[in-house]
Amino acid sequence: MMKPVYISAATALSPQNSFDVDTLLPDVISSDNGKLFVKDTDYSKFINPVAIRRMSRMLKIGISTGMKAVQVSGVEKLDGIITGTGRGSMRDMELFLGDMIRLKEEALNPTYFIQSTYNSVNGWLAMQTKCTGYNQTYVHRGHSLEMSVLDAKMLLHDATEPQTYLVGCLDEMTDDYFIVKNKIGYWKKELPNSLQVLQHSNTQGSIGGEGAAFFTITNTSANSICSIEQLKMLQQPTAASVQASIDNILAAHGMKLKDIDVVLCGMSGDARFQSLYTPILESTTAHTTVAAFKHLCGEYDTSTGFAMWLATKLFQEQSTPEVLIQKKGINPAINNILIVNHYTLNSASLMLMKKTISE
Amino acid sequence: MEDLKLTLKQQIIESLNLQGMTPADIDDNAPLFGDGLGLDSIDSLELMVLLERNYGIKIEDAREGRKVLESVASMAAYIEQNRKI
Incomplete structure (x- = not known):
């Protein structure tokens, strides 16, 4: 890795x-x-x-x-x-x-x-x-x-x-x-x-x-906001492949789903792609906040950039604005964020980000 | 000739998107490139396109082009002698 x-x-x-x-x-x-x-x-x-x-x-x-x-x-x-x-x-x-x-x-x-x-x-x-x-x-x-x-x-x-x-x-x-x-x-x-x-x-x-x-x-953590721990791209994603990728990423980092403080989801309101996010909404426990962002930026090829920017701000502000929240979690701090996004049925991506802990 | 110079200045401002400039700000004899209006090589291509589109003038010789594009006055003089439309 x-x-x-x-x-x-x-x-x-x-x-x-x-x-x-x-x-x-x-x-x-x-x-x-x-x-x-x-x-x-x-x-x-x-x-x-x-x-x-x-x-x-x-x-x-x-x-x-x-x-x-x-x-x-x-x-x-x-x-x-x-x-x-x-x-x-x-x-x-x-x-x-x-x-x-x-x-x-x-x-x-x-x-x-x-x-x-x-x-x-x-x-x-x-x-x-x-x-x-x-x-x-x-x-x-x-x-x-x-x-x-x-x-x-x-x-x-x-x-x-x-x-x-x-x-x-x-x-x-x-x-x-x-x-x-x-x-x-x-x-x-x-x-x-x-x-x-x-x-x-x-x-x-x-x-x-x-x-x-x-x-x-x-490549140095000094004065950084957060890290990008892992990035996974999927071609022709399905709900099962998204779920399997989440499981693999978490396992690779010794984490469980409840350790993710916020999942930033790229659900776009399009019925054809909603199923990619259904497992996330159903499998996250009370610990994790599920948030969405495309109602604020719209759908476009590189909307993951908006999600990454949002993630850095969530790490800095340590709170999730109500307008983003789809399902509110109880984890008190925001230290781990998972971005799950798609663009049409051709591509999806997952990115695990962690807040930098000051030394 | 004065009408042509005025029209040419308006076309240059529009074509090169010289925001905030009016024809009165461009001196007839001031150099278009370098110290004068400060245009660059891409602008020179745009001016060639301007001459072709609006006056039917195609300048094939780069050396001749450099002379023609020295100032608004030199452009207007060349247009008057060579325009096809």
């Missing part, structure tokens, strides 16, 4: 107030149109003013989230930058493809093309942080962030010196994307308020979302 790695800083730009505030979910933002968009911030604080004018919203979101994570961590030199995105910069891609059709493939603007590539956020982050080290972008749909974390874990496992990687994810939703995915049943036909979506888990579809989350991940 690989050694744990440690998160020393976590930032997220999400549909909630997650970026410019120190407290966790000071207010809750909801939507009635089936879409949860990122709450914008002042991007000019993090991006060169000459460069910012050419950037799409997604680039600004990704770069600002990554730069803030670096600032918060206080790290002076990154050893690498690893990012996951399921879809990249959708808006720039749509503009570029739209121009190709409209202008019959002539006189196309270069900017949309350059900035719509999946790795443009990584490139900008490398330039802004002057990081000439490892630079990788994973585009693996629902496992994009998980692959990035796994890559960082492997690199840090092999490292003999203290190292820090900036690891993150980003995905954006556009109106066109919403329309296309609606045709194949991604979203609910009758749209509830986003905060009510989990109460509609007897019907197909969820609500759309987007967001970015970045973490500085190191």
Whole structure:
């Protein structure tokens, strides 16, 4: 088994107030149109003013989230930058493809093309942080962030010196994307308020979302918030394979389910995937709090990033906001969190995180 | 010519997303790159696209392009002589 790695800083730009505030979910933002968009911030604080004018919203979101994570961590030199995105910069891609059709493939603007590539956020982050080290972008749909974390874990496992990687994810939703995915049943036909979506888990579809989350991940526990003990990815997950994976992870760490203080579940209100979480809701004892998060960020490829960010905040604040709770547990402290998430029936992931105990 | 320069400045501002700038902020003879407006190589590509789309002008020679894109005045003069639309 690989050694744990440690998160020393976590930032997220999400549909909630997650970026410019120190407290966790000071207010809750909801939507009635089936879409949860990122709450914008002042991007000019993090991006060169000459460069910012050419950037799409997604680039600004990704770069600002990554730069803030670096600032918060206080790290002076990154050893690498690893990012996951399921879809990249959708808006720039749509503009570029739209121009190709409209202008019959002539006189196309270069900017949309350059900035719509999946790795443009990584490139900008490398330039802004002057990081000439490892630079990788994973585009693996629902496992994009998980692959990035796994890559960082492997690199840090092999490292003999203290190292820090900036690891993150980003995905954006556009109106066109919403329309296309609606045709194949991604979203609910009758749209509830986003905060009510989990109460509609007897019907197909969820609500759309987007967001970015970045973490500085190191191989030293000093000044860290928590560790990532284990990460497991599942293809074509079933309730049985999710349950078996939970059992294996707990056994590998000498833990029982009651030792998990919070299970952060990626249930999305979609009847097709609810069964993945039924065993968790049924098997957890009175000790464990079962919490959900997709009614706050919506469904998107890299929503695990929002869950990881939430986990770091739960460790720091040592309490779970009521808006997250599906089943309240009695464990008094939050020292162990298990994230269980899915993206469509193709992919699911589980991540065991532990609060760093100060020495 | 003055009308063309004004239109060109508006097109440059829009095409390059020069937020907060107005045509009055761009001097006819100031360099577009370097110390003047501070544009870069990607902007030069955008300006080439602007010339092709709006005036039907294709500049194949990089050296000629550099001269044309020196300032708004040089662009306007070239457009006036070579425009196809």
